[in-house]
Amino acid sequence: MLSQQILNGLVTGSVYALFSLGFTLIFGVQKLLNFAHGATFMAGAFIAYYCTISGLPFLLAIGFSMVATGVIAILVDLIAFRSLRKRGNAEFPALVSSIGVDLILVSIAQQVSKTQVLNFPFGTFPVKFYTFMGLRISLLQLVILATVAVLVALLIFYLKKTTFGRQVRAVATNERAAALLGVNAQSVYLQTFFIAGALAGLAGVLIGLLFNSMQFLMGEPYMLRAFVVVVIGGLGSVPGAIVASLMLGVMQSLTVAYLPSGLTDAIIFALLFVVLLIRPNGLFGDANAVAGGTRQ
Template identity: 90%
Template structure:
């Protein structure tokens, strides 16, 4: 029972990781909170759903939805972030304008779905169960764990080893210095937004499959979870976000199983508050980074 809960927690934690990575990437590069990330996630699930019921093969639908959410994220950057970023001191204005984008996307989704809960048609994904050392694991759970592991490895490789990745890290460290050395900061921003959007879209599809429900408000709880993940892992830290996501997934499924159900949120956000107090830079964040102290 305990190990089964831990396994389930790891699966939902790995989806949290997929969702939070984009969020933490944008924060790491731009130092801005993107409140529209939850809506991008929801859009991913919606687009995949409508592609599937209009007869597209499921894999193609997923690919199309990742592409589309990537483009949505780029649009978010162009509409809500770019002007504010160029004006400087964009921390608070960007939070507000991304909330604006969130309202627009959620409202459109509400109209499109007529406020109903949607389900992927039966048989979209084969339902199979395996016994693994006495644990029950579904094919979907195995696929999710594998896909997330591959994507995370690819993202880390991209950030560490490629020229693009080096440019991203250069802009994250110091935008002006990077620009002086010939890095096109705007294109770096667009890239990070595209990656973040595509990952969020995929996370939306996976969650839609895992719980077999898609609805226009599904982004909000994940948005709030992402805050917990990025704070515990350290805002802007990729490895921290992954560890924190898995930790959150396991904590949550254990709390649901063994504690009064209503208390789960209080525990999770209490934990967030505690981490902010004791280690504002997160458990794995750069200790030298500025979280407290005087604003820049």
């Protein structure tokens, strides 16, 4: 059972990674916590669901949903963050205004779904199981692991190896210096919000598909986990977010499997404190952060 539980944890953790990457990316670039990230995740699942039941092919529905959540995230930036950024000292007001956007999105979703739990129609994704070396793995789990691996690799490539990515990191490291070098911070913000939103949207779809369940509050537990991931991994650190997500997924699986139920959250937060005691900046604190995060 141990290896099966680790596999379960890795699959869940890989989706956490998808969700947390966008959150940490926005934090890295803007030094702002985007509370609307959970609602964006939920919106991704909802949009793909409504597209699917209106007859759109599933892959197209996912694509549409990712674009839409990317745009939603851009709107979050424009509505909740942009004007606050201009006046400086935006951390706390931005937190509050992004909570506001979160509540609006959640309320809309509640109205649209009539508070019902939604799930993708049976057959949206083929249910197939493979057994090897005693492990039971579904086609969906394999596809999710592969998709997340590819997207994470693409994201790292984008940040490390492309001009756009370097601009993102430049703004993350030192926005003022970047501007003097010709980097358009506004367009960097729009890009990072779009990427963060699209990844969160995809995470929403995958979670909805994997666990047959989508409801208007589904973003909240993931938001909480994203905080843990980002703090354990190191604020703004992309590799940190990936490692911490996978760790969190596996830990969660193992606590459910081997410890009295109800302790999961307590253990996760205990882990958080232990990590912070040993490494106050998180596992991948500051200096190695791909997306920056160093304050000058």
